[in-house]
Amino acid sequence: MKRVRIRSAIPLYLAALVWLLAGLIFPSALLRLGPLVVVAALSALAYAAGTKFFPGREIEVRERADSGDRELDEQIEQARAQIDRLAQFSAQLSDPAVSAQLERMVRAGHAILSELEKHPEKGEQVRRFLNYYLPASEKLVANYAALADAPAKGENIRSGMRAVEGVLETVAAAFEKQLDSLYRDTSFDMEAEVSVIETLLAGEGLTGGGIDRRSGAPKA
Secondary structure, eight states: OEEEEEOOSHHHHHHHHHHHHHHHHOTTGGGSHHHHHHHHHHHHHHHHHHHHHOOOEEEEEOOOOOSSOHHHHHHHHHHHHHHHHHHHHHHHOOOHHHHHHHHHHHHHHHHHHHHHHHOGGGGGGGHHIIIIIHHHHHHHHHHHHHHHTOSSOOHHHHHHHHHHHHHHHHHHHHHHHHHHHHTHHHHHHHHHHHHHHHHHHHHTTOOSSOBOTTTOSBOO
16 A cells, blocks of 8 residues: 545636636736736745645555465455455444454455565465455355345345355354464474574573473573
8 A cells, every 4th residue: 555645626616716806806808928927936835835734634545465476466456355345344334343353354455465466476275265265255245245235135135135144254264264374384384493593592502491481581
């Protein structure tokens, strides 16, 4: 995400208003250089004042995926759109328990795509997630939202909604497990580095029994 400033149009309107008023009140004066310069200066002042009091606003814009793999980037963009729809359903639905599970899916989903964009070589690890689990989950939630919007809810509708509600926690956990799997190699590498450091410190006589992994301090 990057922040982009959207300029307000009001300063331009103020500057144009100066010229409009000058033309209506002193139409012939604008034919002479002196009054023309004065009006131009007043217009510039109006624009400067407008930019001070109406600076515009900043918005966050998500940059397009750029993993270096064009086909993967297209998959990431498609997946982002599906996750965005899950976020929209989360905001739309009134059941807080359902929204909570959807928020877990959204957080994990975006984290997966961010890691994939940084490390496109991990694409094979999430192929089924991108091609099946995510689109199937988005479709399931879309159907649930349609049932939730039904003006009258008979037993079939309530039964279908309960079925979805019952599986959402499992789906959210699967999203998080998929994210965790992407860091498996990193975790192994870190553990190996910790082991090497423990061995070196012990060899130098700087620790009596290695490093306490819970606190990070040398063991007594």
